Amino acid sequence: MITKARYDGGETFADFLARPTLNHELWVALTHRVSIPLEYSGRVEALGGHWHLMVLSEDWCGDAVNIVPIVAKLTESVSNMDLRILARDENLDIMDAHLTGTSRSIPIIILLDGKFEECGWWGPRPRALQKWVVETGMKLATAPATAKPVPAACCCRAARAAASCGAACARHSARSRRYLSGLTRCISISGS
Numbered sequence: 001m002i003t004k005a006r007y008d009g010g011e012t013f014a015d016f017l018a019r020p021t022l023n024h025e026l027w028v029a030l031t032h033r034v035s036i037p038l039e040y041s042g043r044v045e046a047l048g049g050h051w052h053l054m055v056l057s058e059d060w061c062g063d064a065v066n067i068v069p070i071v072a073k074l075t076e077s078v079s080n081m082d083l084r085i086l087a088r089d090e091n092l093d094i095m096d097a098h099l100t101g102t103s104r105s106i107p108i109i110i111l112l113d114g115k116f117e118e119c120g121w122w123g124p125r126p127r128a129l130q131k132w133v134v135e136t137g138m139k140l141a142t143a144p145a146t147a148k149p150v151p152a153a154c155c156c157r158a159a160r161a162a163a164s165c166g167a168a169c170a171r172h173s174a175r176s177r178r179y180l181s182g183l184t185r186c187i188s189i190s191g192s
Helices: 004-008 013-018 024-033 038-045 062-076 092-096 127-135 157-162 170-191
Strands: 051-057 081-087 108-112 118-122
Touching (some): 013 024, 013 062, 024 062, 038 062
Antiparallel strands (some): 051 108
């Protein structure tokens, strides 16, 4: 299923951003806004060894546009980790081994050790964000038909109302920090 050759066949994040994608401007804008706190990079560097993150994703996915740039920036900020993106729909055998319930929800991030053996996986959303989506987000009123269209990946209710991307809002920044905290905690547990 997961092999070095298959991993190496995936796109780097730079290659992914260089090709035409849906919501390309949003992917680029979010990527430029991400910064990784040193404490998170330090936690990954302290693991030693070399780690690989295989990301199952698609360019149209709103969760992916908000999460994958954070994970990519984390891998760019350390010397002992790299990342490859594989299209979910072209890798259904891997996807079906990492379902969220019965759903092919993405992104899925799979942690591989230096021998390309799976050590763990997580996704598609941080637990706190998923709870918010289920309890609050699904109940939000939809925008009036006269509203300006907003990128599908925009995560902030206030930003949706203003018809702008919410990437720089405080709520998005807090979610990014929680996601990074959970991500590095998972990596630390897998690495011990």
